[in-house]
Amino acid sequence: VSPQTTKKGFIDSVALLIRAGRYSEAVKELTRALELAPGDSDLLWHRSVALAQLGDLDGALADLYPLLRAEPKNLEVRNQIRYVHRKVVPEWHFDMMHDTERNQAFEGALKSRVTPDSIVLEIGTGSGLLAMMAARAGARHVFTCERTGPVRNAAIEIIRRNGLADKITVLPLWSTEVQIPRDLPEKADILLGELFGPALLEEQALYFFDDARRRLLKPNGTVIPLRAAVYGAMIESAAIQQRSSVGIVSGFDLSLFNGLRDDPGMQLLLEQYPHRILSKPFLLREISFQEVSEPIREGEVRVAAIESGVCHGIVQWFELFTDETHLVNTAPMKARTHWDQYVQIFQRPVTVQKGKEISFVLRQFSDRFSLTPRMEG
Numbered sequence: 511v512s513p514q515t516t517k518k519g520f521i522d523s524v525a526l527l528i529r530a531g532r533y534s535e536a537v538k539e540l541t542r543a544l545e546l547a548p549g550d551s552d553l554l555w556h557r558s559v560a561l562a563q564l565g566d567l568d569g570a571l572a573d574l575y576p577l578l579r580a581e582p583k584n585l586e587v588r589n590q591i592r593y594v595h596r597k598v599v600p601e602w603h604f605d606m607m608h609d610t611e612r613n614q615a616f617e618g619a620l621k622s623r624v625t626p627d628s629i630v631l632e633i634g635t636g637s638g639l640l641a642m643m644a645a646r647a648g649a650r651h652v653f654t655c656e657r658t659g660p661v662r663n664a665a666i667e668i669i670r671r672n673g674l675a676d677k678i679t680v681l682p683l684w685s686t687e688v689q690i691p692r693d694l695p696e697k698a699d700i701l702l703g704e705l706f707g708p709a710l711l712e713e714q715a716l717y718f719f720d721d722a723r724r725r726l727l728k729p730n731g732t733v734i735p736l737r738a739a740v741y742g743a744m745i746e747s748a749a750i751q752q753r754s755s756v757g758i759v760s761g762f763d764l765s766l767f768n769g770l771r772d773d774p775g776m777q778l779l780l781e782q783y784p785h786r787i788l789s790k791p792f793l794l795r796e797i798s799f800q801e802v803s804e805p806i807r808e809g810e811v812r813v814a815a816i817e818s819g820v821c822h823g824i825v826q827w828f829e830l831f832t833d834e835t836h837l838v839n840t841a842p843m844k845a846r847t848h849w850d851q852y853v854q855i856f857q858r859p860v861t862v863q864k865g866k867e868i869s870f871v872l873r874q875f876s877d878r879f880s881l882t883p884r885m886e887g
């Protein structure tokens with residue numbers, strides 16, 4: 511884009527770049543143009559769209575908020591802000607804040623472990639809820655880091671309104687960027703974090719806990735949560751299988767589409783689907799957050815069927831022990847938590863016979879466990 515072009519020509523050309531998916535180029539052009547015309551609403555608008563597409567949500571909002579201030583009734587701007595906010599705070603965040611079982615397990619552990627001498631370091635502030643619980647439990651000081659700008663800003667204001675600004679410091683960092691003494695005056699006594707998804711590990715929790723424990727926690731410090739155990743059971747459920755596979759529809763064979771959904775897994779509440787449990791619960795893995803956890807790259811699990819049937823996949827759940835006495839359990843038919851359960855569907859269902867064993871390959875990835883019936887390789 512040449513600087514000599516008229517404004518309309520310039521905007522048309524960056525709009526073309528955006529439509530073509532060339533977002534980085536568009537951002538570069540628009541940033542240059544904004545240096546010549548700071549605050550120009552057309553330029554800010556287009557840059558916000560490109561930044562949102564690039565996943566730079568902080569950047570997108572930084573361009574959108576001034577536009578909203580200038581024109582509070584502009585529906586297009588409001589809609590774009592809504593779109594970005596939804597990405598920043600997905601709907602589950604609200605269910606999570608209301609999850610009493612989760613909240614009580616964390617607050618119970620904090621109350622029993624925090625002392626007036628404790629320095630607490632939290633990974634992932636969110637709304638500030640757990641950091642405020644730690645402060646209420648009497649910690650000397652709480653340091654908490656949040657990678658997402660708009661979430662962090664909201665947390666800072668929430669903490670201020672709850673009268674805890676002098677007890678909690680919110681760091682604008684990924685936990686992996688936190689440094690002693692620049693951000694944290696000394697190693698923490700307690701490392702706190704709730705970075706878990708329905709399959710436990712979705713948010714790369716092990717990686718972040720390992721890093722923070724190694725660099726930022728005193729050698730005899732405490733990690734909350736303490737440990738977790740992930741369980742599974744074989745299930746038969748054509749209804750759940752249908753949510754992640756396709757066959758003949760309206761007389762057309764669409765089955766090739768299944769190749770695009772490799773090792774499908776999904777969050778759902780098992781009781782909402784017709785299903786049969788075909789095995790007793792079995793342990794997939796115990797994890798201690800207190801020590802380095804070597805991932806099992808691959809192992810074998812043998813599971814006996816307690817019923818004959820067609821096994822479409824594995825339902826997974828976990829027990830998360832925040833300390834020795836407090837835990838959250840996401841098992842089917844237990845108290846409901848915002849995590850529901852996690853169901854992994856096989857590429858091909860397996861016929862099982864009551865009393866006979868099925869052998870599975872257990873793989874641990876950074877974000878989940880996966881079981882594959884042996885014959886599937």
Ligand SMILES: C[S@@+](CC[C@H](N)C(=O)[O-])C[C@H]1O[C@@H](n2cnc3c(N)ncnc32)[C@H](O)[C@@H]1O
Nearest residue numbers: 634635636639640655656657658684685704718
């Ligand atoms: C599941 S929420 C929990 C929020 C809050 N601690 C609570 O329990 O209510 C996790 C938050 O941590 C942030 N987060 C995840 N990993 C992080 C990391 N390694 N460093 C900083 N923030 C992180 C996410 O952006 C998200 O806001």
